[in-house]
Amino acid sequence: MTKIIKSDPYYYTHKPTGITYECIDIYIIGENGHVKSETSYKDGEKEEIEENEVKWDELDDGTLRIFDLATKTYVDIRPDGTLVNGIDPALTSTFKLERDLQVALRKNIGALEEGLEISDGGKERETKAGKIDITAKDASGKTVVIELKAGPARPSSLTQILAYMSSLNDEQNELVRGILVASDFDKKIVFAVKTIPAIKLYRYQYKFIFDRVSL
Numbered sequence: 001m002t003k004i005i006k007s008d009p010y011y012y013t014h015k016p017t018g019i020t021y022e023c024i025d026i027y028i029i030g031e032n033g034h035v036k037s038e039t040s041y042k043d044g045e046k047e048e049i050e051e052n053e054v055k056w057d058e059l060d061d062g063t064l065r066i067f068d069l070a071t072k073t074y075v076d077i078r079p080d081g082t083l084v085n086g087i088d089p090a091l092t093s094t095f096k097l098e099r100d101l102q103v104a105l106r107k108n109i110g111a112l113e114e115g116l117e118i119s120d121g122g123k124e125r126e127t128k129a130g131k132i133d134i135t136a137k138d139a140s141g142k143t144v145v146i147e148l149k150a151g152p153a154r155p156s157s158l159t160q161i162l163a164y165m166s167s168l169n170d171e172q173n174e175l176v177r178g179i180l181v182a183s184d185f186d187k188k189i190v191f192a193v194k195t196i197p198a199i200k201l202y203r204y205q206y207k208f209i210f211d212r213v214s215l
Contacts, residue, residue, distance in 0.1 A: 025075070097150035101181070101204065102133055105148070112146070112179065112202060115139025127171070129163035143168060143176040153182035153201075158189050161199065 057065050064077040109116045120135035134146035145168060147161040161178045168176045178199040180189075185201055193199050 098148055101148050101150060105134065105181070109136060112181070113138065116144065119143070127164055127167040129167040130160070132164050138177065143172065143174065145176055145178045147178070147180050149180070149182035151182070152184040152186065153180055153189055154186050155188045157182065158192055165198070
């Protein structure tokens with residue numbers, strides 16, 4: 001059964017217009033455990049619902065913790081139904097690492113695969129399924145969706161990149177490839193990709209170089 005949970009109201013001021021809206025976050029938990037975060041504007045003119053990329057985890061005490069990757073915050077939904085908002089330092093670090101990984105890869109995209117060229121104009125591409133970290137073209141001219149994960153990739157990461165690929169398939173009316181980059185991969189992803197030749201997995205590693213300081 002789909003479950004809908006709402007957070008406490010807060011206020012948001014739209015910069016171009018100066019209009020202040022009373023907002024409420026709506027968390028929709030589907031039967032498959034997928035969580036979608038939406039922001040509903042209650043005052044002023046009607047606004048389209050804004051979707052944010054979220055992930056979730058269940059804590060030992062049964063609390064459902066929903067992370068908002070855009071704002072680097074989380075909402076704890078306790079077993080008794082109460083909600084607690086917070087900022088997660090670990091999530092902030094993960095978000096920063098993903099950004100650093102993206103910046104480094106954009107500077108040297110050929111290190112990932114020979115012949116790759118970035119085609120998104122230097123910024124994340126918007127699709128109906130969400131924002132793509134990097135969009136590129138391979139040596140044959142085929143579009144490549146590149147999804148980056150700062151830590152190990154979970155099975156949901158595979159669902160995410162497949163959604164991006166499907167969205168571009170519809171937009172461009174052509175088949176696209178996918179590359180998932182992470183520090184490691186859940187074994188379910190490895191098994192699944194064996195039957196999906198359009199997706200490749202790449203594991204990244206840190207390399208530390210030490211230069212002695214001249215005194």
